[in-house]
Amino acid sequence: MTMHALVPSPDATRATPAVTARGVDKSFGAGAARNHVLKAIDIAIHPGELTLIMGPSGCGKSTLLAVLSGLLRPDAGSVEVLGTALWDLDDDGLDAFRLAHCGFVFQGFNLFGALTALEQVMLPLNYAGVTGRAAVEQAYAALCDVGLGPQAGLRPSELSGGQKQRVAVARAFVKDPALVFADEPTSALDKENGQVVVGLLHRAARERGATVLCVTHDPRLVAHADRLLRMEDGRITADGPAPAAPSGHSPY
Amino acid sequence: MTIALRQPGPTGTTLPVAPKVPPHPGTVSLARSSLLYEWKRYLAAVLAVAFSGLLVIVQVGLLVGMFATATQVVDRARADLWVVEGKTLSFDLARDMPARIEMRLRAHPAVATVQSMAITGGDWRGPGGGKVLVLVTGFDVTDGSLSLPRDFDEAKRLALREVGAVIVDEIDLAKLGVGVGDIAEINGRRVRVVGTTSGMRAIGGANVFASKATVASLSTSPGSGAETQSYFLIKLQSPDAVDAVQEQLQALSSGDEFKVLKPDELSVMTQLYWLIESGAGAGFGFSALLGLIVGIAITSQTLRGAILTSLREYATLRALGVPVRALRRVVMEQSLWVGLAGLLVTAVTTWVVAALAAAATVAIAFPWWSMVGTAAFTLAVALVSGLFSLRPLYRTEPAELLR
Ligand SMILES: Nc1ncnc2c1ncn2[C@@H]1O[C@H](COP(=O)(O)OP(=O)(O)OP(=O)(O)O)[C@@H](O)[C@H]1O
Numbered sequence: 006m007t008m009h010a011l012v013p014s015p016d017a018t019r020a021t022p023a024v025t026a027r028g029v030d031k032s033f034g035a036g037a038a039r040n041h042v043l044k045a046i047d048i049a050i051h052p053g054e055l056t057l058i059m060g061p062s063g064c065g066k067s068t069l070l071a072v073l074s075g076l077l078r079p080d081a082g083s084v085e086v087l088g089t090a091l092w093d094l095d096d097d098g099l100d101a102f103r104l105a106h107c108g109f110v111f112q113g114f115n116l117f118g119a120l121t122a123l124e125q126v127m128l129p130l131n132y133a134g135v136t137g138r139a140a141v142e143q144a145y146a147a148l149c150d151v152g153l154g155p156q157a158g159l160r161p162s163e164l165s166g167g168q169k170q171r172v173a174v175a176r177a178f179v180k181d182p183a184l185v186f187a188d189e190p191t192s193a194l195d196k197e198n199g200q201v202v203v204g205l206l207h208r209a210a211r212e213r214g215a216t217v218l219c220v221t222h223d224p225r226l227v228a229h230a231d232r233l234l235r236m237e238d239g240r241i242t243a244d245g246p247a248p249a250a251p252s253g254h255s256p257y
Numbered sequence: 258m259t260i261a262l263r264q265p266g267p268t269g270t271t272l273p274v275a276p277k278v279p280p281h282p283g284t285v286s287l288a289r290s291s292l293l294y295e296w297k298r299y300l301a302a303v304l305a306v307a308f309s310g311l312l313v314i315v316q317v318g319l320l321v322g323m324f325a326t327a328t329q330v331v332d333r334a335r336a337d338l339w340v341v342e343g344k345t346l347s348f349d350l351a352r353d354m355p356a357r358i359e360m361r362l363r364a365h366p367a368v369a370t371v372q373s374m375a376i377t378g379g380d381w382r383g384p385g386g387g388k389v390l391v392l393v394t395g396f397d398v399t400d401g402s403l404s405l406p407r408d409f410d411e412a413k414r415l416a417l418r419e420v421g422a423v424i425v426d427e428i429d430l431a432k433l434g435v436g437v438g439d440i441a442e443i444n445g446r447r448v449r450v451v452g453t454t455s456g457m458r459a460i461g462g463a464n465v466f467a468s469k470a471t472v473a474s475l476s477t478s479p480g481s482g483a484e485t486q487s488y489f490l491i492k493l494q495s496p497d498a499v500d501a502v503q504e505q506l507q508a509l510s511s512g513d514e515f516k517v518l519k520p521d522e523l524s525v526m527t528q529l530y531w532l533i534e535s536g537a538g539a540g541f542g543f544s545a546l547l548g549l550i551v552g553i554a555i556t557s558q559t560l561r562g563a564i565l566t567s568l569r570e571y572a573t574l575r576a577l578g579v580p581v582r583a584l585r586r587v588v589m590e591q592s593l594w595v596g597l598a599g600l601l602v603t604a605v606t607t608w609v610v611a612a613l614a615a616a617a618t619v620a621i622a623f624p625w626w627s628m629v630g631t632a633a634f635t636l637a638v639a640l641v642s643g644l645f646s647l648r649p650l651y652r653t654e655p656a657e658l659l660r
Pocket residue numbers: 033034040042060061062063064065066067068069657660
């Protein structure tokens with residue numbers, strides 16, 4: 006396999022990109038305190054792949070993820086997701102777009118203390134208009150998918166950290182989203198649970214053809230990734246297939 | 258959209274049979290689940306709402322209870338309509354009107370009976386010598402009396418036929434310094450206590466009930482009473498026609514010569530007059546306002562605290578595409594439930610207060626309008642609190658919270 010070009014170019018061996026960013030620019034603050042976080046980023050993310058973004062703390066990874074997923078409006082540039090110019094949408098349009106197409110997994114599990122695992126997963130379905138028997142079946146299937154069928158009736162206080170993150174993954178996957186965004190999904194987990202969660206992300210890409218974009222510090226994830234983007238100081242500095250071995254030779 | 262049941266879990270084991278889907282209605286109520294699961298957190302809000310409600314209903318109850326005693330004579334009489342002088346604002350402050358009005362009232366074909374009722378102030382001097390200001394009401398004591406209270410039995414009616422016979426409220430016996438059978442004086446004329454009634458005590462002074470003839474005998478200005486009357490009481494042929502007849506009789510009045518009122522209209526007019534005149538209304542308004550402020554402050558802070566602890570969870574839902582208005586609905590539903598729970602606590606405590614008041618013979622009353630008003634007030638406290646607590650929700654920007 007060859008290195009991917011820094012600038013997205015048509016690649017005959019791949020499907021059309023699900024996410025294409027052109028000239029994305031973002032700064033925080035103004036005047037002397039101005040912090041230029043994303044510097045004219047061009048990027049294309051492909052369906053059916055688990056793409057990792059790695060880089061030093063503060064280089065702008067989370068900011069890039071937010072811009073690509075419709076959570077944070079860039080100062081300049083365009084983002085096209087599934088053929089839609091994301092930042093031409095109004096706020097309601099963005100909400101509707103994310104509800105239809107996007108799943109999110111964050112470092113914190115962010116589960117409601119009052120809800121059982123089944124209900125956590127059912128909640129986004131309800132808001133997407135799926136209720137009743139269909140909602141229960143889909144939510145339960147998603148829980149079984151992450152191996153938590155027997156824990157469906159438990160609340161977060163009765164679940165381990167790894168189990169909680171798997172519930173969060175099930176919640177992100179239950180709508181069968183075309184895009185999955187994960188920001189440090191394994192940082193709060195031990196090795197084993199981290200492997201399970203990244204395995205689930207990988208499977209979503211392989212088996213469902215989802216576009217999975219994952220920001221991480223965790224070198225153990227590299228072995229599972231299809232593609233690795235390096236980021237430094239607001240720019241993509243390297244782009245290539247992930248090396249096969251997690252702790253082996255790195256081309257970067 | 259359905260998701261196929263793929264049952265190797267991440268561990269790779271395959272279940273031999275399709276897993277049993279757990280029972281669930283299929284709709285998650287975040288509002289109700291949170292309330293039930295974290296009820297301790299919401300208890301403060303429920304109690305604050307209940308406190309506001311209780312403050313209002315007990316105060317209204319005490320005021321109504323107090324002023325209702327002023328209109329017991331009206332409320333217990335058997336008349337379909339009352340006629341008072343046109344500028345009268347309160348039942349117990351009725352002015353006199355010409356006695357000949359009676360003829361015009363009687364001439365209406367729907368009117369079956371017209372009777373008069375007399376009222377006079379007096380100086381009571383008990384056997385012990387103590388002086389009390391009394392209001393003497395003179396009922397018609399004939400067989401078909403319209404003014405005699407419904408709870409006065411035949412024995413009382415016959416007893417009152419004797420000139421000088423009076424009935425007083427049992428609670429006023431001590432104040433008047435008499436017992437049943439004792440002799441006392443009103444305006445220097447002898448009267449005899451022939452019985453007692455209950456629930457008809459006066460706000461100040463004391464009420465004394467007698468016949469029209471007795472009242473006439475006590476009158477300090479001889480000669481008056483023949484040409485003027487304070488009240489006419491009307492019995493209709495058929496009480497169904499009361500609205501129409503009321504209107505037609507009222508039309509007979511030239512200017513504000515007289516007013517034709519249904520008993521409840523006369524009662525409410527009197528109670529409102531006293532509510533305002535005594536200043537009790539203003540005091541009530543002030544403490545209701547205080548209850549409102551305290552209730553809203555505590556309730557909105559509680560709801561706000563609940564939102565703040567779940568801010569990241571809400572932000573995750575926002576990221577997943579749930580619009581802010583849906584989250585707002587969750588909070589408003591919570592405040593509605595807090596209001597309903599508070600209302601329940603108010604109802605129970607009001608019931609306890611009512612029982613205590615009855616045991617202590619404190620006049621307290623809970624008419625339907627005070628209950629409906631309190632319910633509306635209580636729910637308003639909860640819902641306004643919900644609105645005030647919403648602000649943190651607008652800060653649920655996932656890009657800010659979930660970096
Ligand atoms: N809302 C904001 N206001 C001001 N500055 C911000 C804001 N969000 C991010 N920044 C700044 O932008 C830069 C990049 O932040 P970002 O969260 O994208 O970094 P990151 O690569 O995800 O870091 P980490 O690996 O530590 O999570 C940081 O210097 C940060 O201080």
